[in-house]
Amino acid sequence: MLLPLVGASVIAVLPKGSEKAAKQAALLTTLAVMATTIAMAVGFQRDNVDLQFVEKYAWIPSFGINYALGVDAIALVLILMSTILAPVVVLAGWNESQGGRWSVKTFYILVLVLETMMIGVFAATDVFLFYVIFEAMLIPVYFLIGGYGTGERSAAAVKFLIYSLVGGLLMLASIIALYVMSGAQGGHTFDINKLSQLTMSSTTQNLLFLGFFIAFAIKAPVWPFHTWLPDAAQSATPGTSVLLLGVLDKVGTFGMIRYCLTLFPEASKTFTPIIMVLAVISIIYGAFLAIGAKDIKRLIAYTSISHFGFITMGIFAMTTQGQSGAILYMFNHGFSTAALFLVAGWMISRRGSSTIADFGGLQRVTPILAWSFFIAGLSSLALPGLSSFVSEFLVLVGTFTRYPVHAVIATFGIVLAALYILIPVQKALHGPTTAGNENLKDLNLREKIAIAPVVAIIVVLGFYPSPLLKVINPAASHVISQMGYADPAPTIGDK
């Protein structure tokens, strides 16, 4: 986990002006981290639902705070996704860092610091540590958006920071309450396993649940807490957007599983009906906004709101399929969004405009670029054979067994998805090449190398998702059984 930090400090001591060296160092670091994570994933025991690769050191003993790390299948999958995306982002955004307010070096330092925190936030098993990283992560993202973005970048960065801080402080209040209660019930601790065994009155549990849930809902983002996202995504560089939507927002949905469900099972059940409604609204509302979007980056941000609605729905459907589907969805969404943002970023930097209407007939001029965008788009609308289909299907099936009405309404989200993806695809890629697009260059080798693994993952997991599902399923059913739910219908999916 600390590997990226080493890379960051190496870049920090590089002399000024050595931009190329900084980029190469960043790329090497992220690749090394990726290799380490893959090695870890291979060594992961699938059927063991306990935390693995546990590390624990006393940090602030007088408060019972530990530097405690460990991963279960859910965390592992997300860490894997983050570490694969990091080198892709570095490679794809080779020139992104130029033209920012600060040096190229600073950009890569921020990215690497962020990568450390991304791994830490998923691996933390100490609630305090989780909170510290959860909040501290905001700072590098804030500077990445505000320093290297475009347009109204500082306003977007501030909006992002304020929203997240408010959510974070609500969570802090809940964490303090948990800490104090743990002190009254056998010793101060922040260990998630011990905290989940606390007994508390249902009112307390409901209030604390809300503290956590709102923080995660802002992060995720779930309607009505989503308004920061489009601005942030529009202003950030494509690479930052990938990290922001692809990884950071997953912290929200991850937190819902790890913290909301485990710490407050009763309250989660109480609030499930409301959250399901919010999720459905997110799906439909996000889709409608996406159809109306004129800016290509905003479009992707809106589609993400819709997708996060699916993930939230899967989590709170309280079925194994829903849960596995949601986890797989998080993984897949990371890659399909990454592909969309990266390709969109290349389109924008080539054309010098981010308005969808300015593009036209790219298929003729830049076939590879167009095809990549097409596949990413299809994955986003969950075409069978591409990775998102499996997860979306699982979520819908999982939800249907318990909440048929919600599932049916959510299905309309898929129909709308076809609209919001295919209309821009048709406008931008097909048809006659419109003025201003004749001389665009196709992807160069570096860009091809960057996008290839992402597209490969989308396609391979679409046909053959079972390796991942085998890892995810035990964890998902473990969460559900901890909640005291049994699956209502015979299970589908490969067990």
Place this chain on the structure above:
Amino acid sequence: MTFTAPVLSYSLLSPILILLGGALVGVLVEAFVAKALRPAIQLTLTLGALLLSLMQVWRIRGQESLTAAMGSVTIDGTAVLIQASILIISIISIFLIADTEHFAALPAALPGSEEERNALKSGNQITEVYPLTLFAIAGMMIFPIASDLITLFVALEVLSLPLYLMAGLSRRRRLASQESALKYFLLGAFSSAFFLFGAAYLYGYSASITFAGIREAIVGGGGNDVLLLIGIAFLSIGLLFKVGAVPFHAWTPDVYQGAPTPITAFMAAATKAAAFGAMLRIYYTVFSNAQWSWTPVLSGIAIISMLLGSLVAIAQRDVKRMLAYSSIAHAGFLLTGVIALNKAGLDATIFYLFAYGIVTVGAFGVVTLVRDSAGEVTDLNRWKGLGKRSPFAAASFALFLLAFAGIPLTSGFIGKFSIFSAAYESGAKGVVIAGVLSSAIAAFFYIRVIVLMFFAESVEDGTSVEIPSILTRTTIVFAVIVTVALGVYPAPLLDFITDIASFIR
């Protein structure tokens, strides 16, 4: 009538005696040494006295005594911790004060007079600020260990009188500075009167001026509760005035703005430590059995201080005023620790005082650097684009603001967390919720300043960042290191505080 000579424990009192001795020598230096030599000698003398005193405090850690000065002072773990914090904060403030650019060459001259111009031209700098600072520090050292009402009052005056003077020493905008000194003095005199009035009532209630006597009377009960209530209320007003809690905060913004910035730094950080040290002792030992009478009111004051401080700070256009309002909010946070009235609250408050003091001195240290030809620039609009012109100043200021806001991995977060959890543990949930809310509000204006510095286009109006002198740089770097170190790995200090923080009665 027989007269017994007082028995003094000189080793336990040595930290204070060293400071007073240093101050007296400083006065002599001011009178007899050649002008050109004075600044260097005064600086060495002051720093020497402070360091020696700090060593003495370190040496007596772990010792406890009720009779160090015939029962007038109590030396215990809390005393040592607060004194050490005051000394460390003072040392780094002295580094800022050593930059004489901020002080009037001849403070006695009328602003704008011929005399003043001559003094400036001749380059002779009056250095009376050093002995004044030492006197003030000595008063601050006695304040938190006083254990009868008379000693407490004397300490209060010893620390306040030099501060009133020092607030009026500014070289630029002398009229504003003198106005702020007068304002501070008048309001301070009022609060002293309240304080004495409260002391008289407490004497009426308990027939004793010692803390132990008052405590026994409260524990024993049977006295006239009206006298006790009036006594507590008026004594509290005197103390709350010193820490600048709402509704006794009105002087804070004006004085912070008018006083020379190094003095503001010293005043904001060290006075708070001293006054909260005294409050901890008084509320945790003397009044702890009359908890019913003061916790609700103090909770209310804490809540208003936090909310009002944060809300009004949003509207400020001047960096020193903004920091003043933020200090009001922080007084509210610290009161939360006093209300907690448990061991965790005591430890948390001491930690917070130290962490906050260091951050405050660092932040004002940066303010001293941003200048144009007419002196410091405190208008926030002219701080735009500072990040480009001086990454060092802007980045450290940003870090201090994040610490004020309580972002994780800074000392401010650990402080806030520990103080809130202590208060929650004692059942003061409303205060904690108000605290979290006002943290959110406060984050808004701290971040706005960061945006100004880093993301706004810079203005070309002659605002420049002074190359920091080696002393100022030391202060800022030290503050940065402490802020980050206490944020990332606070365990050693927290354990140390937990081990030795205690009161003896």
